[in-house]
Amino acid sequence: MFGETLADALAARGALLDGHFRLSSGRHSDRFIQKFRVLEYPVILEQIAVELADRAEPYGPTIVVSAAVGGIVLGYETARQLGTKAIFVEKEDGVPVLRRGFALGPEDRALVVEDVVTTGGSVREVLDVIAAHGAQAVAVGVIVRRQPVEFGVPTIALLDLPVVSHDPTDCPQCASGEPLTEPGSRFLLRHPERRREAP
Numbered sequence: 576m577f578g579e580t581l582a583d584a585l586a587a588r589g590a591l592l593d594g595h596f597r598l599s600s601g602r603h604s605d606r607f608i609q610k611f612r613v614l615e616y617p618v619i620l621e622q623i624a625v626e627l628a629d630r631a632e633p634y635g636p637t638i639v640v641s642a643a644v645g646g647i648v649l650g651y652e653t654a655r656q657l658g659t660k661a662i663f664v665e666k667e668d669g670v671p672v673l674r675r676g677f678a679l680g681p682e683d684r685a686l687v688v689e690d691v692v693t694t695g696g697s698v699r700e701v702l703d704v705i706a707a708h709g710a711q712a713v714a715v716g717v718i719v720r721r722q723p724v725e726f727g728v729p730t731i732a733l734l735d736l737p738v739v740s741h742d743p744t745d746c747p748q749c750a751s752g753e754p755l756t757e758p759g760s761r762f763l764l765r766h767p768e769r770r771r772e773a774p
C-alpha cells in the first residue's frame with residue numbers, strides 16, 4: 576500500500592482532501608491533509624508503522640521519540656514494530672520537554688517519528704530535546720513530507736506530497752470564486768470567534 580497506493584489509502588479515508596483550503600499559515604491551497612483520518616485506523620497505521628520500522632531499523636534505533644499529540648500513536652506503533660520504548664515530547668508553558676518521568680541519556684539512539692512534515696518545526700523541537708538530554712538522534716521517519724526539509728540526520732518519508740499554496744491575493748481558486756474551507760484546529764483555536772463559520 577505504499578508509494579502511489581499509500582496516497583490512495585489516505586484519500587480513501589478522507590485524509591487527503593481536494594478543495595480550496597485556508598492553511599494555518601494563512602495561505603490558500605487546493606489540498607489539505609487531515610492526518611487523524613488515517614491515524615484513527617489502527618490497521619492502516621500498523622502497516623505504515625511496519626514500513627517506517629523496516630526502513631529505520633538499519634540505523635539501530637533503541638527508542639522512538641515523537642511529538643504530542645499526532646505523533647504519539649504513530650510513535651507507539653512504530654516502537655512496537657521495532658521492539659523499543661516509545662516516548663513523546665510535549666509542551667510545558669509553551670516549551671517542548673519530556674514529562675511523565677520519560678528519560679533519555681547518552682546510551683539512547685533515537686528515531687524521531689512524525690505524521691506530516693511541512694516546515695519541520697515540531698521535528699526540530701523533538702531533536703532539540705533529544706540533544707539536550709545527551710542522546711543521539713539516528714533518523715527521522717515521517718508518513719508525509721510536504722516540502723524538502725533537512726534535519727541533519729537521515730530522513731525517511733513514505734510519501735512526498737509537495738504543498739502548493741498561494742497568497743490569498745494571488746489565488747486562482749479565489750479568482751474563480753470557489754468557496755473557501757477553513758480546516759484545522761489551530762485556526763479555530765486562534766480565532767474562536769470564527770468557530771461557527773467553519774465546516
Ligand SMILES: [Zn+2]
Nearest residue numbers: 603746748749
Ligand atoms: Zn483562495
